Amino acid sequence: MESILIIDDDFDLCTVLKEELVEVGYEVEFVNTGDDAFPYIERHNVDLILLDLKMPGKDGFDVLRELNEKKIKVKVIVLTAYADVKGAIESARMGASDFINKPYDLDELLITIRKVLQKDI
Helix, strand or coil: CCEEEEECCCHHHHHHHHHHHHHCCCEEEEECCHHHHHHHHHHCCCCEEEECCCCCCCCHHHHHHHHHHCCCCCEEEEEECCCCHHHHHHHHHCCCCEEEECCCCHHHHHHHHHHHHHCCC
16 A cells, blocks of 8 residues: 655645545655654655645754655655745755645546656656
């Protein structure tokens, strides 16, 4: 079973998204800060991260930067309400595989997740 880590400061969104993804067969956990992400990643196998860009403290760009610095190979889909071309380009340059706007369409998100999980890193 493929595992997904959601990194987003919106607890309610994380709870609903986790339920939706578990229902279709993914193993899902979430953390609500960028700072909590790395202790989790270091202890668990993570196939995909759904990453919010705008969070207090360590934001999504900081998480992407640290993933690169630590040479952690994991697929990332940026999921953000603050979607713009500049953010999409910057997150892709930093290694994100795709970019989804909030509020998300579940069918679109599931298609994107499947597509990204099939790609090689």
